[in-house]
Each structure stands twice: as C-alpha cells, then as structure tokens.
Amino acid sequence: MSARVCIAGGGPTGLMMARLLAADGHDVAVYEAAPVIGGLCRSRDVEGYTFDLAGGHIMFTKDRRVADFWTTLFEDEPCVVTERKTRILHDKDCWVSYPFENALGELPLEQNLECTEGVIRAHLARHRGEPEPRDFQRWIHWKMGPGVARHFMEPYNRKIWKADLSSMGTVWIAGRVPDAPLADVLQASLGATTEGYTHQSVFRYPLHGGFAAVHERIARPVRDRIETGHRVERIERTRDGWLVDGTPFDQVVSTIPLHVLPDVLADMDEGAAAAARALQYRGVAAYLLGIDAEWNRDSSWVYLPHAWQGPTNRLTYLANYSPCNAPPGKASIMAEVTYAGEPPDITRAGCRFVAEGLQRAGLLDVDRLTVTDAHLNPVAYILYDLDFESKRDTVLAYLDGLPGFHAIGRFGRYEYHNSDQCLGRALDLHARLRPVLARGGGTVDA
Numbered sequence: 198m199s200a201r202v203c204i205a206g207g208g209p210t211g212l213m214m215a216r217l218l219a220a221d222g223h224d225v226a227v228y229e230a231a232p233v234i235g236g237l238c239r240s241r242d243v244e245g246y247t248f249d250l251a252g253g254h255i256m257f258t259k260d261r262r263v264a265d266f267w268t269t270l271f272e273d274e275p276c277v278v279t280e281r282k283t284r285i286l287h288d289k290d291c292w293v294s295y296p297f298e299n300a301l302g303e304l305p306l307e308q309n310l311e312c313t314e315g316v317i318r319a320h321l322a323r324h325r326g327e328p329e330p331r332d333f334q335r336w337i338h339w340k341m342g343p344g345v346a347r348h349f350m351e352p353y354n355r356k357i358w359k360a361d362l363s364s365m366g367t368v369w370i371a372g373r374v375p376d377a378p379l380a381d382v383l384q385a386s387l388g389a390t391t392e393g394y395t396h397q398s399v400f401r402y403p404l405h406g407g408f409a410a411v412h413e414r415i416a417r418p419v420r421d422r423i424e425t426g427h428r429v430e431r432i433e434r435t436r437d438g439w440l441v442d443g444t445p446f447d448q449v450v451s452t453i454p455l456h457v458l459p460d461v462l463a464d465m466d467e468g469a470a471a472a473a474r475a476l477q478y479r480g481v482a483a484y485l486l487g488i489d490a491e492w493n494r495d496s497s498w499v500y501l502p503h504a505w506q507g508p509t510n511r512l513t514y515l516a517n518y519s520p521c522n523a524p525p526g527k528a529s530i531m532a533e534v535t536y537a538g539e540p541p542d543i544t545r546a547g548c549r550f551v552a553e554g555l556q557r558a559g560l561l562d563v564d565r566l567t568v569t570d571a572h573l574n575p576v577a578y579i580l581y582d583l584d585f586e587s588k589r590d591t592v593l594a595y596l597d598g599l600p601g602f603h604a605i606g607r608f609g610r611y612e613y614h615n616s617d618q619c620l621g622r623a624l625d626l627h628a629r630l631r632p633v634l635a636r637g638g639g640t641v642d643a
Contacts, residue, residue, distance in 0.1 A: 199223050200634040203441040205429045206452030208236025209412050209616050210606035213623035214450050215419045223634055225419060228441070230428035234416055236452075237577060237607075238616055240407025241485070243570045245524040247407040248485040248531060250572040253498050253513035254408040255281075256401035258617035262624055267401065270414045276401035277519045285349065285500045286558055294390050295500060296375035297349040298341060302388035308348055313386040315342020320379050332583060334362035336370070353502035357510045359479060359537040360580060369581040369613055402518040411616070429453060433463035438601055448630070452606035454478070454576055455592050469595035472588040476611055481577035482541045484509070484532040484551045487568035492561045493517070493528035499560075507554010508534045508541065527567055530560075535578065543571035579613050603630070 200223045204211045207229030219225045233239060237251040256276060258264050267276075283295040287304065294300035298316060301309045319342040323329075330336045337350045354362055377385075403410035416423065433440050438447045453461060456478065459470035499512040509532040516528035523529045532551050534541055541547060548569035556563045579585075589611045596604045605626055607614050614622065 198636060200447040201438075201445065202226070202448045202450060202634075203228065203439070203444070203446040204450045204452075205432070205441070206236070206606065206609065207231070207234040207416075207423055207425065208452055208606060208619070209238055209415070210609065210619040210623050211236075211450065211452045212412050212415045212419070212423075213620050214605070214627065215422055216415055217623065217627040218630070218634070219419045219422060221631065221634065225422045226444070226446075227419065227423040228427040228429050229423060229425045232426050234423060234425065235409050235412045237574060238408050238412055240409035241570070241572070243485060244487070244568045246485070246487050246527070246529050246568055247405075247519075247522045248483075248515060248529060248570065249408045249513070250483050250485075251481055251574045251577055252533070253511070253531075254616060255279075255497075255518075256403075256411065256617070257399075258621070260617060260621045263617045263620045266620065267411070270411070271403065274404055277404055278399060278401055279497065279518060281398050281400060282496050283498045283500070284494075284496050285502065286506065286560075287348070287502075289559060295498075296377060298345050298377045298382050299375070299385050300390045301382065301386040302390060304348070308344070309386055312342070312344030312348060313382070315344035315346070316379070316382050318342055329367070331366065332363045333365035333367055333370075333581075336367050337362070349502055352504070353500060353510065356502060356504075356508075357535050357578075358580065359535055360582075364582055366581045366583045366585055368586055369579070373613070404519050405521050407515075407519075407522065408616075429461055431463060432461055432602075434599070448601045448603065448634070450603045450605060450626070452604075452609035454608035455589070455604070455611050456608075458592075458596075458604075466595050469592050472591040475588050476585070476592070477580035477582055478576050478608070479578040479580055480536045480540060480573065480575045482534045482536060482543055482547075483572045483574065484534065484543070484548055485568075485570040485572070486530050486532065486548070486552060486555075486561070486566055487523065488528050488530060488561050489565055489567070490516075490523075490526050490528050492565075494560075501558060505554075506558040507551055509551060509554060510535060512555070512560070537580075540573050540575070543573055545569065547571060576608055579608070579611055585611075 202218055202223055202225050204215050204227045207227050215225045215227045239250045241248050285293040285295055287293045293303045301312050330339050337346045430442055439449045455473045456476045459465050459473050496514050501509050511533045513531040516523040548571055552563045555561050604610050
C-alpha cells in the first residue's frame with residue numbers, strides 16, 4: 198500500500214529520503230524553500246569555473262552502506278580520487294601540517310619548545326586527576342596547554358566561531374578536534390611529523406558538476422516530486438495525519454532547522470518552542486575566486502588562524518578536487534568567512550577585501566584574479582553553547598513523541614553531521630519507517 202509523505206527540505210537528507218520512499222512506491226512530495234535543491238551542498242558555474250558554495254565537501258565515509266551507494270550513483274562516471282593534504286599557514290613562509298600539535302617540529306624552535314612543554318604539563322595535570330572543564334576555552338588549555346592554545350587553537354576558533362570560547366561547551370569535540378597521542382606530539386616536536394586524520398587521507402569527488410553532482414544524481418528518480426521555491430509555512434496535526442500548507446499527508450519528514458520550527462509547527466509545546474528558538478548557529482560566506490594556475494597550492498584545505506591573514510578561516514583549493522572545476526591553465530579557491538548576525542559584504546568590494554587578506558598571506562595576487570563571486574549560507578554551523586544539550590534534548594524529546602513526524606538532518610536535529618552521515622541517517626529512518634508505511638501509512642514512532 199502507498200503512503201503520502203511530505204519531505205520538508207531538499208538538501209541531501211531530504212532528497213535521500215525522497216528517493217528511498219519513492220522507490221518503495223510511496224507518494225512523496227518534497228518542498229524546498231530555495232530556487233534550487235542541495236542545501237549546503239550546492240555548486241555554481243561561473244565563467245567556466247565550478248564552485249561549491251559552502252564548506253570543503255568531499256566523498257568520504259566510514260559507513261559502508263553510503264560508500265556502496267556512492268559507487269552505484271557514479272557507476273557511469275567514476276569520481277576523482279584525491280589524497281587529502283591539509284596545511285596551516287602559521288606565519289609568513291611558515292607552513293605547518295594539520296593538526297597543529299602533530300607538527301610542532303615545523304614551528305620555530307622557541308615556539309616548538311613552548312608548545313611541547315605546555316602539552317607535557319597539561320598531560321601530567323590530567324594524569325594527576327585535574328577534571329575536564331565544561332567550557333571550550335579552559336578545555337583547550339586542559340588538553341593542549343597554553344602554547345598550542347596561543348599559537349593556534351584560540352585564534353583559529355575565535356575566528357571560526359565568532360564567540361567567546363568560554364561560552365562554548367565541549368560536547369561537539371569528539372570527532373571534530375583531533376586527539377593526538379602524547380607520543381605523537383613528542384615525536385613531532387623532534388621533527389617526525391605524524392599524520393592526523395588518517396581516516397580521511399584519501400577521498401572521492403565528482404569529476405563534473407562540483408559536489409552538487411551528488412545530490413543531483415540522488416534526485417534524478419524523484420525530480421517530478423520536488424517543488425522548489427516552496428517554503429513550508431504551516432504544519433499541523435489532524436485526526437488522520439498531517440496538513441502541510443493545507444495538503445494532507447500521512448507522514449512528515451522535516452529537515453527544517455529546529456530554531457525555525459516553532460514558527461511553522463502549529464500548537465508546538467511552549468517549552469520545546471522556547472528551547473528551539475534559543476539554539477544558536479553561525480552562517481558562512483563563501484568567496485569564490487578564480488586564480489592563475491601558478492598560485493594554486495598542492496593542498497586540499499589551508500587553515501588561516503590569524504587576523505593579519507584577513508577574515509578567511511579556511512581555504513578550499515577546489516581545482517585540486519577535479520580538473521573540471523577550472524578552465525585550462527587556471528585554478529580556483531573558496532574562502533570561508535563565518536559570521537553571526539549581520540552578514541559580511543559579498544559584493545565585488547567584499548570579494549576584494551577578502552582577497553586582499555589572502556594577498557597579505559602571500560596566497561594570491563588581487564590584481565590577477567580571473568573571476569570573483571560570493572554566496573551567503575545563513576545557517577551553516579551549529580554553535581555549541583554551554584546549555585546546548587539541554588535545549589536540543591528538550592526539543593527532540595517533544596518532536597520524537599509526535600506520531601508520524603520525523604525530524605532529521607544537520608539542522609533538522611541540530612546534529613553536526615557531514616553529508617555522508619546525513620545519507621546514513623536517512624537510511625536509518627527509512628528502515629524504521631518501511632514496515633509501517635508498507636501497511637499504508639499511519640504513524641510510527643521516530
């Protein structure tokens with residue numbers, strides 16, 4: 198039997214759910230507020246360059262289901278396989294491998310000794326039983342010592358989060374901040390740089406179309422089910438299911454950001470609504486720069502922790518991901534600038550301002566840029582403040598108790614998932630929904 202399912206949001210998670218449910222024979226409708234699908238995984242063609250519009254997206258996963266799905270998705274055009282190369286511009290002409298503490302021997306000697314001593318003292322303090330701090334600022338010193346804090350962790354994290362680090366919690370750290378063993382740090386201090394993030398040392402990327410090729414291929418079987426330019430305004434329960442903007446459905450799969458949901462979900466519990474509205478996030482402005490090939494670096498990402506390098510916190514060298522991302526003899530980079538509140542300038546003047554910072558860092562020549570463009574992603578990163586867990590848990594406890602309503606996705610659940618994890622969560626939810634929907638709709642607990 199067929200069920201009617203509304204999917205609110207046409208990012209990777211929503212599109213994957215639509216594909217899976219439609220393949221089961223269900224009547225699926227995808228409502229996407231933007232004029233194009235893809236969410237944070239969109240790409241854009243500008244004068245022969247292909248730019249991704251947010252983040253340094255790659256095809257890497259530890260989920261075998263997702264890896265196999267990607268292989269099937271691109272069986273007609275194998276993806277480009279790339280070795281991950283990540284660097285930190287520590288000072289002019291001083292490049293350090295990533296993560297920072299795995300490459301202390303690449304620092305000037307005085308800074309190397311300062312950082313190494315701090316790491317050792319922090320390790321001994323933890324061994325003596327110093328408790329793990331609750332806030333991120335103190336955690337940095339507790340884990341890495343004052344040297345690493347001063348030379349990388351504090352300036353970089355203040356730059357990316359646009360927040361007082363003491364107001365941030367630590368729940369997000371596992372899997373996001375590399376945890377280098379003391380032996381590796383000491384070896385690195387002596388000059389034997391050790392590799393961090395080896396689980397992502399090799400990744401795939403589409404040959405054509407930028408990272409958007411992933412969701413474009415996911416969406417192919419359900420293109421006729423997708424309505425772009427449709428921002429969901431009202432979701433309400435009925436005796437038999439749900440109404441979404443007046444249209445009846447048996448089930449609702451929502452990737453709508455939790456902080457927006459109280460304005461959309463009718464009769465939402467007041468406590469859950471207040472908690473949802475209090476969740477915090479950061480936007481990302483992506484500055485898309487075409488450069489001469491001679492300015493291209495043999496890097497995947499470059500981190501820029503210091504103010505003198507301009508507002509950019511990370512560069513993605515997109516032309517290294519696929520030879521089709523830039524015209525012959527040219528290269529391309531994407532500069533990320535995070536923001537809270539008022540967005541940065543993305544006009545031609547704003548692009549030049551960002552590029553001038555990169556020029557001070559010795560990374561390009563502003564007067565030789567071949568193309569510039571920019572894009573705002575107003576909701577891009579979750580900000581993990583000190584009471585984040587209690588707020589999110591309050592919201593999800595309420596939503597997960599609504600029969601037939603399923604919150605999913607990076608901001609649909611405020612879980613900091615990469616794109617592969619979003620697809621994995623869609624596979625998980627589909628498995629839970631499948632037996633109930635096979636009986637013709639009805640409701641199922643999340």
